[in-house]
Amino acid sequence: METYTDTQLVSRAVADLSRQTRFPVVFGGLERDDGAVHVSAISGARTHSIEGLVVHAGRGLGGAAMIEKRPRLALEYRTARGITHDYDRAILGEGISTLLAVPIIVNGRSRGIVYCGSWTPGPVGDLVSRPAFRAADMVATELRVREEVERRVSAFAPSGAGLPAAAQEDLRESYAELRSIAASVSDAGLRDRIAAVERRLAAISRESSEPALTLEVSLSPRELDVLACCALGATNAEIATSLSLKEGTVKSYLQAAMAKLDASTRHAAVTKARRAGLLP
CATH class of the missing domain: 1.10.10.10 (Winged helix-like DNA-binding domain superfamily/Winged helix DNA-binding domain)
Incomplete structure (x- = not known):
């Protein structure tokens, strides 16, 4: 039975989302054993600043989205309030101005993050953000089904x-x-x-x-x-x-x-x- 690894699963979601969204930069990752989300897939970036990014719960825009279990948007990331700026070096290093972070929720727990970013500020409505929501849901569904299947087979x-x-x-x-x-x-x-x-x-x-x-x-x-x-x-x-x-x-x-x-x-x-x- 072919089974996607976590890295392959996120890579597929990011690649699909990159084709569907108006955001030029898409990246994401899943939580690992250390409890942090490790960005493992990036599409559209102009620099290497996002590579190897590790996001901890409660830190930055993505960490806030994980804790709150809801999408978070920063129209002007550099001056955004209500979030910590632990990851400014990575985000601003890429030149990102507007950033959307969507948590991947599996059985009520945040398991990862999908990010969409643009180099210029601009409005983000339902039509623009919807592909990111679908991508996060796809990854969550795959994880939920996989884990349920493994639980039942082992039983x-x-x-x-x-x-x-x-x-x-x-x-x-x-x-x-x-x-x-x-x-x-x-x-x-x-x-x-x-x-x-x-x-x-x-x-x-x-x-x-x-x-x-x-x-x-x-x-x-x-x-x-x-x-x-x-x-x-x-x-x-x-x-x-x-x-x-x-x-x-x-x-x-x-x-x-x-x-x-x-x-x-x-x-x-x-x-x-x-x-x-x-x-x-």
Whole structure:
């Protein structure tokens, strides 16, 4: 499974934001073990003054944004009040006049900062700042999903014996929830990585004593989504609400999955999908 490192994740976000924003300078980083944010990606800078910048909580514009858990803007950075000026050498060294700092919030905690800067002062409205908010949200979503996936996979690590019934049921609920998360994520790469974890969960759940069923069947993502919910005993109406689909659409996906699996009931379809390793 391809997984972005923290540095790669921030680099991708900064590169995307640099193409989307009107700010000429974009940079950012994530919190490390020392509790400080280390700027690891820079785009558009004319000097090297920002390179290696380390921002501590409560210090500078970005540190204030982290503590307050909200974006902070300095239209005239050099004379800005309400912030410390610990990092003037880096910011003013680049010639930045207007600076926007957006914290990356994961589960209620600031985990990093995305900065946008310009060399001349100017108004910053919603349209100008919105790409920075999206970039911070993208990084936060990736981190949140990654950490939740790692937590759930570690909780179901194989112990050499079949999982207890309660753990098996919890795993199936986790799998169905991951399917729901993947359906709501717009980033194709992130969806692919979630799908790879789902396959690991399905493999973990299979008991060694149960013979695998060999089927040359390929279910669509939505057919798997519906079957995963069926495995939890959800009705068509409940599945439709969970997946933001119409009830008739759910029925169509379910019928298609049953036909592919040569199953006459939804229960039989779930059983065959489990034995084939398609579901946990």
